[in-house]
Amino acid sequence: MFLLDPKRNVLSLDLETRRVGTALGGVRHAAVGPDGALYAVDTGNTVIQLVRRTPVRFRSKLQGEPEAIYATSEGNVLAELAGDHPTLEVLGSDQQPRSIPITAGEIATSFLGDLVAVAADSAVVLYSSDPKRQPLSIPVAGHARAVMFSPSGHRLYVARDRSDVLVLDRFGHGVLAEIDLPGPARALRGDAYGQWLLVRPIAADSVWVIDVGLGKFVGGTATKWDDDLPSVAEPATLLIRRGRDVVALDLRAGGFPETGRATGGAADLWLPVSWHPDGESPLPTAADSAALAGPGDSTGRARPVYLQVSSSQNPEWARELAGRLRSAGLPASVLPPARRDEAHRVVIGPYAGREQAEEAGRKIGMPSFVVTAGDSLPR
Known part of the structure; x- marks a missing residue:
């Protein structure tokens, strides 16, 4: 770090x-x-x-x-x-x-840095770092205020004066969805794996939460916005400042109940990372489904490992991302959920071992983490 x-x-x-x-x-x-x-x-x-x-x-x-x-x-x-x-x-x-x-407006870059998007009021304008590619303007009604790429880079989220978030196809340039909000938004912030979208409303110090897989607004809570917080940590935990403390809220439960509190932590700088110390149990988000288990898992043979790059409750969205990754030459697939409350997981692999998977993860140019066949969440 x-x-x-x-x-x-x-x-x-x-x-x-x-x-x-x-x-x-x-x-x-x-x-x-x-x-x-x-x-x-x-x-x-x-x-x-x-x-x-x-x-x-x-x-x-x-x-x-x-x-x-x-x-x-x-x-x-x-x-x-x-x-x-x-x-x-x-x-x-x-x-x-x-x-x-470039035109004036709030800017965002893709994870790979190959594109820069500008929220230019009546359009989202895309600029490429490749000198052979010309700027591209995608018309947007409703005064675009902010724009954000999905982690995979294949979608754009746009905050505008209207009470919704516009979802654009980065490749086809069309509108994929309009996600309703309680009011207009002025800023957007995502998590590392594209499952949650945090929205800053124009009129209040609070955060609205969108479940990207479900494609809908699922709740909100009062908090101020800083460079580091609010933020999403795994598994599905919203970190916010509340008074002098930092509070952890469960995004998967109705009403976002509190699951932890760092007393006096509001004065500190916070950065969620996908790391755990040696000797401690991995975070359960490293594998939230028994879908990785293969028929030979109980035989004592080495289990294959994968790189998980995204997850979604929407199977069509997951298949679309896996298809684009395969088109780019990556061995991507979708692992279906074993339980109704789990997500469809987009993975790359399998690999023979963790070291091989981690080496591949450093080369693919997008956020990923290693999962092992047979891992599952405690119920």
């Missing part, structure tokens, strides 16, 4: 050993790419990539003053530049910087 401290040092935190070290100094902005590589911009606008703990400087500098940076799966950096004329600058390690004028 990397952190940027008040003195502009990038610190590395090893969760296993709890050791903290200084990775880079004099850093203005930093971002982690889809492959886990760290990219940073120093005070002289030089871009630095951390490769096996060794800083590698890009040949060219950024030409403008960045407000934020993003990293792509191709090893490039996208910089959102400050100024009166919105601009996106694309820079590779051995390439000259390339500037792309």
Whole structure:
């Protein structure tokens, strides 16, 4: 894990050993790419990539003053530049910087960094980091205020002045759904695996929750919004600030009952991670179905492992994502739920072992975690 401290040092935190070290100094902005590589911009606008703990400087500098940076799966950096004329600058390690004028509005990037979406009032405009692709405008009625990619990148969620969230097909550019809300929204935030969508309403300090698989609003609660919270941690837990505390709420139960509380935790910075210490039981979300169990699971043979990339209560949505992954050359499939309250899981594999699966996970360029055949949730 990397952190940027008040003195502009990038610190590395090893969760296993709890050791903290200084990775880079004099850093203005930093971002982690889809492959886990760290990219940073120093005070002289030089871009630095951390490769096996060794800083590698890009040949060219950024030409403008960045407000934020993003990293792509191709090893490039996208910089959102400050100024009166919105601009996106694309820079590779051995390439000259390339500037792309963009329209004004809230922006979002896909997980792979191959697309940038701008909520431009009457449209969502897509800009590619590929110089061969031209910008694409998707008309939107109702004044688009914010936009967000799904983790897989194949859908766009749009908050607008109307009391709903618009769901767009990133590839076909059509409207897939309109999810009704109690009122207009001004910001969106998702979870790592695309199951939950958090919505910030215009008129109140609260969070509305959408179950993406069901395609509907399932409830809300009062809380203020910060850079870190509200957020979703696994399994299906909403983390919010409530007074001086941080409270955990169960998203799968009606009314979102409280399941835990960190007294005095509101002053801290929170970051949900898919990690658990050695010697502790894995979070049950690592495999929430007996559907992975094969006929030979009780024979003592090694169980195959998979990479889970998403889950949904909507089987059509799950099959659509698996089909797109297969089209990209990945061995994707959908594991049906064993119980009615479980989701359809989109997985890649199987793999012979955990190490092979983890290596594949570092290469596929999207969030994933390892599940083992035969694992199941406690009932």
